[in-house]
Amino acid sequence: MSRAIVHMDLDTFFVSCERLVNSKLIGMPLIIGGSSDRGVVASCSYEARKFGVRSAMPIKYALRLCPQATVVKGDMEFYSNKSHEVTSIIEEVTPVVEKASIDEFYLDLTGMDKFFGCYNWTSELASKIQKQSGLPISFALSVNKTVSKIGTGEAKPFGRLEITETNVKPFLNPLPIQKIPMLGDVTFQLLSRIGIRNIQTLAQMPVEILQQMIGKNGIEIWKKANGIDNNPVEPYTERKSISTEHTFETDTIDIPNIKSLIAGMIEKLAYQLRTEGFLASTVVVKIRYNNFDTETKQIKIPYTSFDHVLTTAALDLFQKLYTRRMRLRLIGIRFTGLVRGTYQINMFEDTTEMLSLYQAIDKIKNRFGFDAVARCSGMKLKDVKMKS
Structure with missing residues (x-):
């Protein structure tokens, strides 16, 4: 039986939270981060990203790229409370949930297609989250965590995507290798220098050579490029x-x-x-x-x-x-x-x-x-x- 794994990600979470408090920020280039020029960008709106602003960028440099942006210091207590609110909504109806971070979740819906359509069920859950919390959320449904996470990235913003088992390779192949989770900049530069820039080329590379180049992590990267990921969805609990x-x-x-x-x-x-x-x-x-x-x-x-x-x-x-x-x-x-x-x-x-x-x-x-x-x-x- 094929697995049914969903990755859900709250779109520009910090930005969306601030816009709940102040609707005047909707549609504006917005930067969440330190209040001084020496601070860094924690999150930014899609309007700011168009100018090249990115997370972890110094505020001072971000404002050079987008001088019209509004900078908000941010309220982590409020963001944490909204995260707990969304977590409660998901846990109430989902059999197995893993909270991967403050704004993203994995859901294991394997077997639910016998009774419900997994995609339709997840769409209804996403709509419920947005209605009750006021926060936009994107998701992708596929056969494992890697493919569903990459899928959510491609679906954003406000997107919903299903990648069936037969469509995994056609979906992954044309994407740049930077889309693979946990493939860092050093590995990207190394692979790029030998002409490996998209996932299809990486997937076709002999795994032994990849392992020699970047060590044991090369095997995991090769598996992900081929859409292979057997990692389970690990139930999240506050008791950890x-x-x-x-x-x-x-x-x-x-x-x-x-x-x-x-x-x-x-x-x-x-x-x-x-x-x-x-x-x-x-x-x-x-x-x-x-x-x-x-x-x-x-x-x-x-x-x-x-x-x-x-x-x-x-x-x-x-x-x-x-x-x-x-x-x-x-x-x-x-x-x-x-x-x-x-x-x-x-x-x-x-x-x-x-x-x-x-x-x-x-x-x-x-x-x-x-x-x-x-x-x-x-x-x-x-x-x-x-x-x-």
Whole structure:
């Protein structure tokens, strides 16, 4: 039985959210991002894209390309709430859902054609989402995640597309290789130099040669070019979390050191988030007094994986939680409400320098180990046990 996999993507999600709040922005070139010239573009409208504006571009450069654009700082809390609203609508009626990021979803409808037409059913769901949330959404239905994701990209904006099993190759073949998910710029430049620029040429290339050129990832790229993807739709759950706890050898009331410890714990967990490709939407802090009384407090935050945002939230929670002048036996940090996502989700307060700094730090840690570089505010945590 052929699989029926849908990829749904909210069109220019941040832009669409802002236009819900302010209808005067409809039809205007719009940039969502940092409020200063040193900020970066988190999202932009199709009207701005016509001038060459793209995500992750410095605001200053984007305004040179499109000086008439309106820049809005953005409200990640509002965007997160709208994302949860759409998630609830989809989960209510769909058997298997994977939330791939704040604005995109995979649905496994395999077997539903016995009772419903999968395309018609998905069209009705898309209309329901747009009616109830006010947000435009595009989708593509095909036999696997790769083809449906590429299909959604081709269907946008406000598009709906079905790619049957027999039409997978004719659909993929003429497209440029940049359309393949996870094919980065370095790989594109390498393949382009030897004349491989469309998917058909890449699909016809001997897989052994491709593997020799770009390593084990070459096999996956070749499979995707040939429309092969057996990865399952993994059900999304808010219960996913990562956590860490530290039990003090001697009960303590040294608040500066405890705050330093929290900063170090956050740094480890945030690095783990970024390494595994997650963003967190909830921070939980736990303390245990020396009489074994245990208290926890949590806060919802905009999706992020950045140390400085998570540390601020955790320290604020600790201040509110630690109300008794008693020694502490244990401190714990947990991140929950995880979704797949990348650096680009958090660009409203961050400059290009900030983003580059995180990427550089992670590269150093990846190559030389976590302890190769660390924040001065964090303690060395070799004895902290990570949980997931």
